[in-house]
Amino acid sequence: MRETFTKGMARNIYYGGSVFFFLVLLGLTVDTVRSLPKTDNSQNLTEEVAAGKRLWEINNCIGCHTLLGEGAYFAPELGNVYTRYGENTEAIKIFIKSRPKDGIPGRRSMPQFNFTEEELEQIAQFLKYADGIKTARNWPPNIQG
Amino acid sequence: MKSDKTTDKELQIQLASNAALASLINLTILPIIGFIALIWIYRKTQAGTIARYHAVLGFKINIVAAAVLFLVSALMILFGGFNSPWTWVYVITYFTLVHTLFIVLAVWALVRAWSGDTLLNSNSS
């Protein structure tokens, strides 16, 4: 690099630039958090949904599925599974319940988690809540996720 | 007249660096505009200098890259069909990888221009 561009200038760009953009990120974060109630479906965030989220977490569902496009890419997107299953929480519960314990020969299969009826309802409610989040351009592009 | 000679060498390296930079810019953020800049720099170079070498190298890299990238991609689309998913599997993967290889080559050309060398041989004249 040219001699006219000194190390001091490079250092100032680094300090100035990173502090400035960190503050911008902070500001945008405050704005985002404030405007979330418009889209985040928090009006439907019940105790049951929260319990469902915990079950979603402690069974590591994200290890195979995506939820709003984030997670593993081994199994279907679940951010819109409620819509895909005809807006029917029963259908979701039946699917989870009916997974064979030893899998399906030669195919991918979801494990059998032996959930209680109450837990099944919580998970289904959590997925329904996730489906209600208003994503930009109504992502995913179509019902298949 | 030793000092004149050194300034001339510096000037040549400066020109060579600008040529290599124009070539790299044409390959990345400003296609065509970068090429026009390269032509403009080329006209200021003289035969046998490192500056001329890098301007010509810039032409070669960019013309070959354009041919290899656009021609082959066009052929893939022509033979594969615009509405076939497999066409896009090949075109996008091919274009991205090969384009990057040309960029890496142009980066190497640029650092060689900075040190007043040709692509492969250290030119200490």
Next chain:
Amino acid sequence: MKYQSQSIAKLYFIAAIGLFVGQILFGVILGLQYVMGDFLFPEIPFNVARMVHTNLLIVWLLFGFMGSAYYLVPEEAERELYAPWLAKLMFWIFLVAGALTILGYLLVPYATLAEITMNDLLPTMGREFLEQPTITKIGIVIVALSFLFNIGMTILSGRKTVINLVMLTGMTGLAVFFLFSFYNPDNLVLDKYFWWFVVHLWVEGVWELIMASILAYVLIKITGVDREVIEKWLYIIIAMALITGLIGTGHHFFWIGTPGYWQWLGSVFSALEPIPFFMMTLFAFNVVNKRRRDHPNKAATLWALGTAVMAFLGAGVWGFLHTLAPVNYYTHGTQITAAHGHMAFYGAYVMVVLTMISYSMPIMRGQKAGNDRAQIVEMWSFWLMTVSMVFITLFLTGAGILQVYLQRYSEDPMTFMVTQDKIEVFYWMREVAGLVFLAGLGAYITSFFVKGEEVKIA
């Protein structure tokens, strides 16, 4: 090696390589599960194998970063490490905690692990890459803080070089942003938003600082280029990394229920994110071209150039490929992301740690560089691993494009599972490339044991 305490790095590097082997073995298992869905089911289901694969990666890279810091900080600071005993103690704590966590993943169902470790008290488990039990996370914080204290005290009471300060800043950022992993609100959008404060601000933020400082250190050592020149490059690279990367976080906020302005901010800033990686390529090529000496460690030079190119390719180009919101609308959460993830992690972080190991390990073993035969084997391993990773990326990219077309773009979209069957051929090819990678890793480990004429320290 100028200071005795630098040799602590050796412990860290050996552990890193050991865990790297585990990571790749589980990678091969995962690849097979993609095509033989019932492989090891229900003993090791996909989610468990994936968790082991990604967590081992994170842990061994942390070992690699800490080892690199323990090696370069004393030499840069021109004094012994502040507390070598603390570095050794933390090594064992981290190794045991890491091993127990991985064993926990493998031996008991994840829900049981959550119960045993009392996740209910402070639920943090079950989010991608942050699957570690809360107690492990607390352990990571303790290890990170002790580490920061140790290198911080060394740097503050020694020579303060730019490389040391950048390394310290990067590691501090790593520790600070990890604290967001303890924040797990019930609100899914908030959870996702701050989850990225760990994941994105690590790999597209502060880790780039760590990477750049390691690369700068090794390049000073092997090329002999003037420190002033290298430090100027280092500053400008990390400046660009943070200027683009901080707001670039926005490319994760396109489709998770966050405001629409992120579409623009995320697209524009993350489109600039290749710049720091591009500059790293330019920087590495430039200083190697202008080298003042020919260091006998050819393998380390190859790794340094390799990491500069592959980070640009994997993190820069393959990131740019799907970062613009209109493109990401179709590619978000497909195999395109997997393709990018593999090459970016390998090119940027795996290779920079291997660069450091390649440079420092022979010195810690009493030689200036590995013997000729060992270096040849190591360079073979470089090419086997790097080329196979390029192919893994190309195959996953092909799989991703086809998946996007069939499942997302087509007017008559197929279901997820039907699409997966259609792209199976790519998964088979990826698995073959994965086996070549494993062979390359085998060659890498072999290179440490190849005997030959020693290259003495001058």
